[in-house]
Amino acid sequence: MNTFKALTIIFLSLFIISCGSNSSQKKSDFSIKTNAEKGNISISENLNLSLENKKNHTIDSVLYTLNGKKVNESFSLNNHKLGKYTVEATVYFNNEKQTANTNITILNNEAPKVYKYNIINEYPHDITSYTQGIEFFNDTIYESTGQYRESKLRKLDYKTGEVVKNINLADEYFGEGVTILNNKIYQLTWQEGIGFVYDVNTFDKLSSFKYGNSKEGWGLCNDDNTIYKSDGTEKIWLLNPETLIEQDYIQVFTNKGKIGRINELEWINGKIYANIYQRGGVAVINPKNGAVIAVIDFSPLKKKVTQHEKLDVLNGIAYNPKTKTIFVTGKRWDKLFEVEIIEKQ
Template structure:
């Protein structure tokens, strides 16, 4: 069963498609936000983007998926590739994050996380975990991992050992399909797979505090159901984010703004 079919079945079973993020009853106390494009940068349209992160130095880390095509690479925000390392062809790459001088990279259904040297991207070790790997981000003393369900895992940033889990809830209901992640301040930003919704999640409780509508971003990728929004990266020292998608030719620099009310 393909990833697309698996996830759609999971979302349908739970009764939580993208409509869960636009249910007025569920959002009475949740902020509704939009994105405003500030700039557009060129992006590698062969990248099946699974992980996206801006490093402290300002360079961009990208992790891509698909067996035989997965890699990790570093580029400038403007799109100049600086270095690249292929994953072994049997692996389907997933999310990644930098923690101090290491990079952790997930695989989808292989149950393997790879620890890499942040300078060279060289693999240092492999760690096994249960279930699927989807998104990954890091705070000062922990990693946060998604697995396509409503659960987020708190992980030790050195050993990758699981500490605990929290459920992501919107209006009291669990939200499945939690995918690519970005950790910022006391919140986790996460896109909901196969939708254009980005959730801002309280990192302590798992409660959704805002739903960000990114449907205004032009999807200029080739016509393919897999080529959806995926990739959230905060630009350090600013209030801006970079957003892209699987095989998207564009990397959007955006600000998160209040939803414009209809007149």
């Protein structure tokens, strides 16, 4: 390479770097002030917004948005979902426009209640099943199990533990949560970004679907109109059952903060019951705003199953509408517990 070409390349490189360094956004002359204490505010309060005008500009107008939706300077949070939000102010002044933003977290206004339970029955369960999700359909339990080269979809006689029907997933898939809607079984995989749809009677695979904004598949449930999907974070995604597109999400929060690692899901009487991975407990969630209404500590159940080297955590919730009772189990547990929930202390 001659000297002229070398100098030209160096010059162009410096020019590109110089242009790139000038692309950084100018710091705003404004900042947003709120009544959220340390960024936290209760759903029962009004959010009040004001602008700090650092350079005393003559302001023409200000547009406030909450996660991209226009809001007033003061408004009630009563009908909002819980979770983290970005407040942005677009300020118009002197034929200019600048933006400022801040983050807030909307919390529930009540601490979760503590529900208890009574064990009604104990049934046998396959001790080799790495249970990821269970669901009742026509008085029969359907189960999805995990682990690479072990993942299955099963139909069980819950009273005897007998496997009535079984198919194995391909070795490259790690099975996760399962739900049944309109005679179709929906099953997630963990990190493969794909879910499967089967005929509930034949187990024939009808189709598959890819995830949207969520990166992983953990748990599933439905309310006959919407499919709810967890991804291992505090988010529960709302899927259109026809397109399986993630249309929206709720964030699971208490009056103190978020509840992460949301796993197996079950829809029970208008609420989402969610297993908290590795916690041995279940959160009862308001599906409209993500508020944790109550918690149930199922951790003592693990001591009631056969103790062995591969024994793992609680994971499996199913509601039987016929008996109006809840069934719970865990990964490589040899028992399936039928319980009734006691809401009042």
